[in-house]
Amino acid sequence: MLQILVWGGSFFLLAVMGEPITRETGWGSQWVYGALSLSLMVSALLAPLSSRLVARYGGRTQLASSGVIVALGLLIIAASQTLPTFLLAWVIIGVGMAAGLYEALFATLGALYAERAGKAITGITLITGFATTLCWPLVAFAIEHVGWRYACVGYAAVLLVTTPFYLKVLPSAVRSAPRKRLIEQSSAGVNRRVYLQLTWIFALGAVIMTAISVQLVAVLQGLGYSLAAAIALSALLGPSQVASRVLQMLAGKRHPIWTALVSVVLVAVGVLLVAFVPGATAAGLLLYGLGNGLRAIVRGLLPLALMPPSQYVVLMGKMSRPSLIGQALTPLVGGYLLQHFGAMGVLMALGCLAAINVGLVVMVLRALPAAKSAPNETDER
16 A cells, blocks of 8 residues: 555656646646656666665665655645746655665565565555556545645645555564575676566566556547547556456466566557457457556566575666666657657557567576576575
C-alpha cells in the first residue's frame, strides 16, 4: 500500500491532474505534462546514488523519507503560481521517486533477504498493479470537490502520515553474518555482457510501457476507434497485468529467465496483433497486458538470480538509469512519431523494439549456463 501511494503521488499523478492544472493556469500542456519527463530524468540521474545509499545504510530510512520528499513536492505544486515553481516541484518529486520507487525497494529487499526476496518482490508488484485503479478515482474525486491544489495538499498529508510506516515494516539492518558475506562477495566481477543485455531488456521494456501508457488511447483512435471504444479497450490492461502476476505466484518456482521470455514474447505478439490484425485488438491488448504485468516482476527477480546480493543492490540503480532516461524521452519521441507517421508508425516502432527485446532475452537464456558458472555466481553462502 505504501508503494501504491508513492506511485500515485508521482508517476501517475498527471494523468488525472494534468488537464485541470493546464486549464486553470494557462500553462502549455507540453510544459505541464513535460514536468513528468523532467522528474524522470532527475530520478535517472540519482538512481545509482540511491542504490549506493541502500547498500551502505540499508533502505529502511530512505524508503520512509521518499514519501516525505514527494509530499514536499506536492505542497509546492499546490502553492505554485508560476511555471518555474511548478517545475521545481517536479524536480523534488523526482528525488522522491529515486529514493522510494521500485528500484530502491527491490534493492532494499535484496540487501535484507538475498535470494528470499523473490517472494516479497512478486507480492509487492501484484499489489501495486492496483495503483491506478485506486489512486486515479480518489484523486479525480478530490479534484472535483476541492480543486487540484487542495487535492495535492490532501495527498501530501496522506504521504506524510503513512510512509513512515516503512520504519515499522522493514527490519533496521541486515544481520551481521549475512552482511559480512555480502561484503566478501562485493569484489567479485559481474558478467558484463549479461549485465548490458539485462540493462537493455529493462530499458526497452520501460520505453514500450511508457509509450503504451501515454499514447494508447490516441493510437487506437488513429486506428479508427471512437474515444469511448479506445478507453474501453485500454481498460483491459489493468486486469490483465494483475492477472499475470497472480498466475506467476501460482506457477511455482522456476528460473526468472523463463518469466522474462514469456513476458517479452507476450508483449511482442500483443503489439503486433494490435498493429496488423484489426479484429484482434482486444486480444492483443490482453496479451500485452499479461506480458507487461510480468515485466515488473522480472525487473526485480532476474538480476537477483544472476548476481550476488551485494552487487544486486548497487547495480539495480545503474541498470535503472537507461530505463528512466528512456521513459523521460518516450513521450517526446512518441508524439513526433504519432504526428508524422500516424498510429501505425508508433505501433511499428514499438513492434520493432519488442522484437529486439525477444532476441535479447534469448541471448541471455543461451548465456545462462555460462553465467551460472562464472565467478560472480558462486554458491558460497
